[in-house]
Amino acid sequence: MHSNNSTSSQSSHSTPAILSLQDITIQRGDFPLCEGVTLTLSSGEICHLVGANGTGKTTLLMQLAGLLPLLEGEVFYQGQSTLPIAPLYVSHQLGIHPNLTVRQNLTFLLNLYGIKPSAEQIETALDWVDLSGFENMGSNQLSAGQTRRVTLARLYLMSVQQTPLWLLDEPLTALDVNMVARLQQRLQEFVNSGGAVLMTSHQTVEVANKSLNLSDYLPTYSQEGDFDYLEDYDDSQFENKGVR
Numbered sequence: 001m002h003s004n005n006s007t008s009s010q011s012s013h014s015t016p017a018i019l020s021l022q023d024i025t026i027q028r029g030d031f032p033l034c035e036g037v038t039l040t041l042s043s044g045e046i047c048h049l050v051g052a053n054g055t056g057k058t059t060l061l062m063q064l065a066g067l068l069p070l071l072e073g074e075v076f077y078q079g080q081s082t083l084p085i086a087p088l089y090v091s092h093q094l095g096i097h098p099n100l101t102v103r104q105n106l107t108f109l110l111n112l113y114g115i116k117p118s119a120e121q122i123e124t125a126l127d128w129v130d131l132s133g134f135e136n137m138g139s140n141q142l143s144a145g146q147t148r149r150v151t152l153a154r155l156y157l158m159s160v161q162q163t164p165l166w167l168l169d170e171p172l173t174a175l176d177v178n179m180v181a182r183l184q185q186r187l188q189e190f191v192n193s194g195g196a197v198l199m200t201s202h203q204t205v206e207v208a209n210k211s212l213n214l215s216d217y218l219p220t221y222s223q224e225g226d227f228d229y230l231e232d233y234d235d236s237q238f239e240n241k242g243v244r
């Protein structure tokens with residue numbers, strides 16, 4: 001893995017990059033979490049988005065998916081400066097409704113991208129995540145890993161034609177080693193067919209061929225050691241007032 005950021009919306013190839021972030025600010029609420037974030041993501045690339053807890057990885061994916069506003073910087077999606085873009089976005093909150101069956105949930109998730117799956121496609125996708133026979137089970141009866149498998153099953157049926165960019169938030173969490181390997185194989189197939197992936201994970205992502213570390217983009221005031229102003233702080237006013 002390597003960092004390979006660029007300020008251009010063009011990749012080194014003649015076709016535009018699938019995604020280009022130029023000096024964007026990651027922000028939720030009043031204060032920026034990261035500033036000047038820059039990335040170019042082209043066909044064939046799987047970018048591992050890393051950074052300490054709370055640095056803004058989920059916030060960035062939500063901004064790109066149009067769920068939170070982007071206040072600073074520019075996003076190019078397939079060469080066009082536009083937001084919100086319409087990638088596949090898989091939230092770490094899963095989006096599985098407990099009162100629906102597994103089949104109903106998976107059908108709904110695919111409908112969002114214009115896919116009306118046949119019974120056979122649902123079966124095949126569930127088989128891919130080892131949930132054959134779970135079609136009519138209530139989703140409130142699934143384990144954490146099984147719930148995540150339902151939300152990931154859609155990746156089996158989605159292709160570059162629906163969306164060339166997948167934004168995946170913690171897709172490997174709660175999965176056993178076999179499913180982690182199978183999912184990574186699917187990501188590789190997707191980018192080999194022309195797609196690109198931006199994903200968060202606190203685990204190693206073996207198939208990643210790029211990384212973006214948000215810890216490199218913290219605002220100056222939050223960087224370690226930048227607390228000089230505290231040296232002048234006079235706390236004598238609190239002495240003997242029971243304020244300590």
Ligand SMILES: Nc1ncnc2c1ncn2[C@@H]1O[C@H](COP(=O)(O)OP(=O)(O)OP(=O)(O)O)[C@@H](O)[C@H]1O
Nearest residue numbers: 028029033051052053054055056057058059060200
């Ligand atoms: N629902 C929310 N409402 C308001 N602020 C939030 C909310 N969720 C997170 N935050 C704040 O936004 C900041 C960034 O959170 P975010 O979830 O993007 O971080 P992250 O890098 O994905 O963290 P983690 O590695 O723990 O998943 C956090 O510091 C948190 O204080």
